[in-house]
Every structure is written in structure tokens, then in C-alpha cells.
Amino acid sequence: MPSYTPPLRDMQFLLHEVLRVGDEYKAMPRHAEVDADTINAVLEEAGKFAAEVTFPLNIGGDTEGCTLDQATHEVATPKGFKEAYAQFVEGGWPALSCDPAYGGQGLPYVVNQCLYEMLNSANQAWTMYPGLSHGAYEALAAHGTEEQKKTYLPKLTSGEWTGTMCLTEPHCGTDLGLLRTKAEPLPDGTYKLTGNKIFISAGEHGMAENILHLVLARLPDAPKGSKGISLFLVPKFHVNADGTLGARNPIFCTGLEHKMGIHGNATAQIAIDGAIGTLVGAPNKGLAAMFVMMNAARLGVGNQSLGLTEVAYQNALAYAKDRIQMRSLSGPKAKDKDADPIIVHPDVRKMLLTAKAYAEGGRALQIYCTLLLDKAHHHPDEKVRKNADELVALLTPIVKAFITDNGHTATNACMQVFGGHGFIKEWGMEQFVRDNRINMIYEGTNTVQSLDLLGRKVLGDQGAALRKFGKLVGALVEEEGVNEKMAEFINPIAVLGEQLTKFTTEIGFKGLQNPDEVGAAAVDYLRVAGHLVFGYFFARMAQAALRAIADGSTDPFYTAKLQTARFYFAKLFPETATLMRTARAGSRVLMDTDAALA
Known part of the structure; x- marks a missing residue:
């Protein structure tokens, strides 16, 4: 059986020593009273909930999965899931960062992000039930009518009701302009919706009293394509004027997807047969409203892979210290044993350090992005x-794609550390690999994220947002450029920062001549940008660690942080050179291949 220890020390280091969130919050009246003791206390309790309540349900939930009753359209979640959710609600966890006007606790998004990292480490499938509700909350808070907010936000805040996002249809995924679900206006101002949706995470369950489906559909006179999409709120049960639940709305689960991973989450096929809903936002402006939820979900998906990277690393590290195999190439290390622990072998350490570096870099980026949201x-x-707002928009596709790609690398590496045992279910490692794999696909595939970053976020605004991040890198380089102890961390990001500017301009010019050049370069480009971002945060982490050591600290945590940063810059960061070279190979070797792909 695997184990999990919440990474509270690393979270506290990032929050209080690297990003100094307390100083940031003093400038925000809403959070001016939030201090380190408050944050630490909340996160300690959050870690206990994740490790003690949801983590023990992870393997069993994966084995049992969800069950659909075709006659009633009800879905049974795995044993213990409903009870754990009741504890979650009772503890007030859904309300953590919600507006006090709707019953929320009003804590910073940063605290909620750390809670959800730990929940994702503990049990990604379970965490998706409450996780999607936060996106629904944000979409309604931004675009809902006052009546919708009054009726629905308190229930989402408390966790009594959950939310979903109903986008995908059998014939269209990312290209939402092709969707066919229809919404017919009714005399009372509501709408009757008809259509079919698939791949709806947490789309049906009995863990909450009601489920609020946010559904994309077309009005009768809607223009074709994405400009003709509207957003509707369609509850599982109608809500009476006094807030009580009424009759069942005809929006039903007709099937459950049989998936590679996240078996404990109900990924539903949804039939909408004349269900009644209300319009969210303006007619034909549904994508703008839904993007609030989609962007929240993209940050959340990056957080899923961060959580899995962390828990996979912890278990691989423990196994590598215990499992004995062969002798060290430089001579026996455990002379009292018949063989050495496998952690003495260089490549095992490389696999472990890869996962550790990707976890720590991803955590720094996630916390920074949620600080930006605050x-x-x-x-x-x-x-x-x-x-x-501009910085978090730039970084969102990197969070989603870079962290999930890295999670794929890390969880596979950690499974490899276990050798044959990693392939066996009881150790839990193969589940981490399977559960992570969807994160690279949904909420916009990582290729779509790459096109969004390069095409829209960088070239689309002539590099303005990228230059904003470049100024952060430049300021750190200027601050530490003459510090010899920081040279090994500063010089690589200074060089890559200059290279990325030239690289971006080059792709932009080629793209003007042939748009396929942007498509051919985008995935490689995002990884280059991702390494610059991770490199920046590793340099900041090294800076904080060196300062703590200079102040007299003997805590081995700081030595470990410097060693991880050195590994990252020596073994992972140099990938950027290859990526820029392959991107510069252009589109011809991909597109002039009709014979090869015949």
C-alpha cells in the first residue's frame, strides 16, 4: 500500500520565504489580516483531511469504480466517497476561498490551491467532485444574474450542491463551434434544452443534494460557429422559490465511460431531453462566460498532475531507500547487507530527482499563479x-500543459523505480500513471494549450505579456548577477531569456509566411517557455535558501533545495536547446508527408 505525507514544509517555504504572501496580502483590504500562522494552521488541517480521509479511499475507489442504474439514471460512487464528501462539507472546506457574502470564509485562493494539491495527491478521482464546483462558482459569480447568484452560490459555497461543465458532444470536443445542443426560449424567460453531452466529469452522483450543470447550447437564431454559443444553468432538480428542491429536471446520465484511469469519478454521458435552464450571461456570449470556468479548470488540471507527481515521488523515494539490488558501481555502501539499496545507483537518483524537481517547480508556479489571481x-x-490578470493568462497554458507533461514523465519514472512491483496494482504506482494520463488530454489537449500560448498569448499581443514575465526574470538577474553563489542559477535563465526573445521573433516571422509554422513549433515552444518559468522559480528558491543559510540556518531543507535546483539546471533545463532546434526544423518535414501517411 502506498503512503502520503502532505508537503507542508515546502508549501510554507514558498508561501512565506520565497513569495512572501503575507506582505502581498497586506496591500489587499480583503486579506490584510491573513497571516502566516492562519495559513499554516489551515493547511495543516487540510493535510490531515487529505491524508486521513480521502487517501485511504484511493485504491479501493479505483478498483470499485462507479455504477450506473440504467432504470433510474442514478450513479453510485465507490464505497466511502459519499461519507468523505459529507465530512468535507461539514468541515467547511468547500467555502474556503468563497465570498463571505455567500457564506464563504474569504481566505486567499492560494490557501485553496494548496488544499487541492494535497487532495489531488490523496485521491484525484474523489477530488474532481468538489473541484469542478469551484469553476461553476466562479462562472456564476462573474456572469450570473443577481437571482442566480442568490439562489445557487450559497449552495455551491457550502458544498451542499456541486457543479459540472457540459461542453463536449459526441461529434465535437475542443471545436465547440460544432456543437448542436439546442435551447428554445419559453414565455416565462427560461429555456428548454435538448441535446447530448459526453465526457462530463462528476456528471452524476449521489454525494450532493443537487448538481448544477453549466451547459453550452445554441439559441434558434444563433449564428454558426463559436459566435453562436450561449451558456445555460440546468439543475438536476428544479429549485423552488423558497430554495427547496422541486421536481427532477430531464437531464440524465445514460452511460459511464470506461476509462484508463480516474475510475472513482463518474465520467458521464448526458442526455438533455427538454430540460429547463436559465441563461448565464448574454445570448451568444456563452464562451466568454464558460472560459471563466475553463481557465479555472486548466489551473486545476495542472494541480492534479502536481499532486500525483508529489505522491508518486514520495513512494518511489521510500521504496528506493528500502529495496536492495546489486552493489554500487563505486563499491559497497551497505556492507552489512547482501546488496545495496537501489538509491545508490545514479540513474535511480536521476528518476527520483526528476520527479522531485518537477513537483517543486510545479508547486512554485501554481502558488504564484493563485497569488496572481488574488x-x-x-x-x-x-x-x-x-x-x-495578464500574467496569469500567459501562464495558464504553461500550468496546464507543462505541469501535466512533467507529471507524465515523473509518474512513469517513479513507477520505473519500483521495477516489476511498479506494474502491480497493490503498490499504487501504476494507478498514479493511469490517473495522470487524462490530465494531458482534457480541458484542451496540451497541443491546444501550446497553440493558445504561442498563437494567442504571445504572438497575438506582439509579445507584450511575455515581456512582462521577461521583466521579472531581468530584475532577478540584475539583483543577483554579481553574486557568485547564485551564478549557477542565474546564468542559465539570463541566457534562455535572451534566446527566447529571438526564438519568438523568428517563429512569428515564419508564421506570417505560413501559419503551419506556428503549429509545428508550438509544443516545443511551450516547453521552452515552461523551462524559463521553472528556471526563474528555482533561482528564486535558491536565492531564499542561500539567504537562510547565510543567516545561520543549519536546516537540511535548504541544502536539499539547492541540490534539487542544481540537478534541475544540469539535467532538465538543457532540454531547451534540443527543443529550439526541433522547432526550427519547421513545418515542411511534417506537412510534406502525404506519401508517408498514405
């Missing part, structure tokens, strides 16, 4: 809000 929503200075 600024974008709550900072009193409009310029600060705008800057934060």
Missing part, C-alpha cells in the same frame, strides 16, 4: 489587477 480579484490598484 491580486487580480482583490488588489485596490487597477494597474496591479490588470498586470496580474
Whole structure:
């Protein structure tokens, strides 16, 4: 059986020593009273919930899966899931970062992000039930009518009701402009919806009293394509004027997908047979409203892979210290044993350090992005809000694609550390690999994220947002450029920062001549940008560790942090050279291949 220990020390290091969130929150009236002791206390309890309540359900939930009753359209979740969710609600966890106006606790998004990292490590399939509700909450808070907010947000905040996002249809996934679900206006101002949706995570279950489906559909006079999409709120049960639940709405689960992983989550096929819903936002402007939820989900998916990377690393590390195989190439290390622990072997250490570096880099990026969200929503200075919003928009596809790709590498490496045992279910490692694999696909495949980053976020605004991040890198380089102890961390990001500017301009010019050049380069480009971002945060982590050591700390945590940063820059960061070379190979070797692909 695997184990899990919440990484509270690393979270505290990032929050209080690297990003100094307490100082940031003092400038935000809503969070001015939030201090380190409060954050640490909440996260300690959150870690206990994840490790003690949801983690023990992970393997059993994967084995049991979900069951659909075809006659009633009800879905039974694995044993213990409903009870764990009741504890989650009772503990007030769904309300952590929600607005006090709707019953929320009003804590920073950063705290909620750390909670969900731990929940994802413990049990990604279970965590998706409450996780999607936060996206529904954000979409309604941003675009809902006052009546919708009053009726639905308190219930989403408390966790009594959950939410979904109903986008995909059998004939269209990412290309939502092709969707066919129809919405017919009714005299009372509501709409009757008809259509079919697939791949709806947490689409049906009995863990909450009601499920609020956010459904994309077309009005009768809607223009073709993505410009003719509207968003509707369609509850599983109608809600009476006094807030009580009414009759069943005809939006039913007709099938469950048989998946590679996340078996404990009900990925539903949904039939909408004249269900009644209300419009969210303006007619034909549904994508703008839904993108609030989709962007939240993309950050959440990156957090899923971060959680799995962390738990896979912890278990691989423990196994590598215990499992004995062969002798060290440089001579016996455990002379009292018949063989050495496999952790003495260089390549085993490489696999472990790869997972550790990707976990620590991903955690730094995730916490930074949620700090940006706190600024974008709550900072009193409009310029600060705008800057934060632009930066998080730039970084969102990197969070989603880079962290999930890295999670694939890391969980596979950790499974490899176990050798044959990694392929066996009881150790839990193969489940981490399977569960992570969907994260590279849904909420927009990682190729779509790459096209979004390069095409829309970088070239689309002539590199303005990228230059904003470049200024952060430049400021750190200027601050530490003459510090010899920081040279090994600063020099690589200084060089790559200059290279990325030239690389971006080159792709932009080629793309003007042939748009396929952007498509051919995009995936490689995102990984280059991802390494620059990770490199920046590893340099900041090294900076904080060196300062702590200079101040007299003998805590081995700081030595470990420096060693991990050195590994990252020596063994993982140099991938950028290859990526830029393959991107520069252009589109011809891909597109001039009709004979090869005949």
C-alpha cells in the first residue's frame, strides 16, 4: 500500500520565504489580516483531511469504480466517497476561498490551491467532485444574474450542491463551434434544452443534494460557429422559490465511460431531453462566460498532475531507500547487507530527482499563479489587477500543459523505480500513471494549450505579456548577477531569456509566411517557455535558501533545495536547446508527408 505525507514544509517555504504572501496580502483590504500562522494552521488541517480521509479511499475507489442504474439514471460512487464528501462539507472546506457574502470564509485562493494539491495527491478521482464546483462558482459569480447568484452560490459555497461543465458532444470536443445542443426560449424567460453531452466529469452522483450543470447550447437564431454559443444553468432538480428542491429536471446520465484511469469519478454521458435552464450571461456570449470556468479548470488540471507527481515521488523515494539490488558501481555502501539499496545507483537518483524537481517547480508556479489571481480579484490598484490578470493568462497554458507533461514523465519514472512491483496494482504506482494520463488530454489537449500560448498569448499581443514575465526574470538577474553563489542559477535563465526573445521573433516571422509554422513549433515552444518559468522559480528558491543559510540556518531543507535546483539546471533545463532546434526544423518535414501517411 502506498503512503502520503502532505508537503507542508515546502508549501510554507514558498508561501512565506520565497513569495512572501503575507506582505502581498497586506496591500489587499480583503486579506490584510491573513497571516502566516492562519495559513499554516489551515493547511495543516487540510493535510490531515487529505491524508486521513480521502487517501485511504484511493485504491479501493479505483478498483470499485462507479455504477450506473440504467432504470433510474442514478450513479453510485465507490464505497466511502459519499461519507468523505459529507465530512468535507461539514468541515467547511468547500467555502474556503468563497465570498463571505455567500457564506464563504474569504481566505486567499492560494490557501485553496494548496488544499487541492494535497487532495489531488490523496485521491484525484474523489477530488474532481468538489473541484469542478469551484469553476461553476466562479462562472456564476462573474456572469450570473443577481437571482442566480442568490439562489445557487450559497449552495455551491457550502458544498451542499456541486457543479459540472457540459461542453463536449459526441461529434465535437475542443471545436465547440460544432456543437448542436439546442435551447428554445419559453414565455416565462427560461429555456428548454435538448441535446447530448459526453465526457462530463462528476456528471452524476449521489454525494450532493443537487448538481448544477453549466451547459453550452445554441439559441434558434444563433449564428454558426463559436459566435453562436450561449451558456445555460440546468439543475438536476428544479429549485423552488423558497430554495427547496422541486421536481427532477430531464437531464440524465445514460452511460459511464470506461476509462484508463480516474475510475472513482463518474465520467458521464448526458442526455438533455427538454430540460429547463436559465441563461448565464448574454445570448451568444456563452464562451466568454464558460472560459471563466475553463481557465479555472486548466489551473486545476495542472494541480492534479502536481499532486500525483508529489505522491508518486514520495513512494518511489521510500521504496528506493528500502529495496536492495546489486552493489554500487563505486563499491559497497551497505556492507552489512547482501546488496545495496537501489538509491545508490545514479540513474535511480536521476528518476527520483526528476520527479522531485518537477513537483517543486510545479508547486512554485501554481502558488504564484493563485497569488496572481488574488491580486487580480482583490488588489485596490487597477494597474496591479490588470498586470496580474495578464500574467496569469500567459501562464495558464504553461500550468496546464507543462505541469501535466512533467507529471507524465515523473509518474512513469517513479513507477520505473519500483521495477516489476511498479506494474502491480497493490503498490499504487501504476494507478498514479493511469490517473495522470487524462490530465494531458482534457480541458484542451496540451497541443491546444501550446497553440493558445504561442498563437494567442504571445504572438497575438506582439509579445507584450511575455515581456512582462521577461521583466521579472531581468530584475532577478540584475539583483543577483554579481553574486557568485547564485551564478549557477542565474546564468542559465539570463541566457534562455535572451534566446527566447529571438526564438519568438523568428517563429512569428515564419508564421506570417505560413501559419503551419506556428503549429509545428508550438509544443516545443511551450516547453521552452515552461523551462524559463521553472528556471526563474528555482533561482528564486535558491536565492531564499542561500539567504537562510547565510543567516545561520543549519536546516537540511535548504541544502536539499539547492541540490534539487542544481540537478534541475544540469539535467532538465538543457532540454531547451534540443527543443529550439526541433522547432526550427519547421513545418515542411511534417506537412510534406502525404506519401508517408498514405
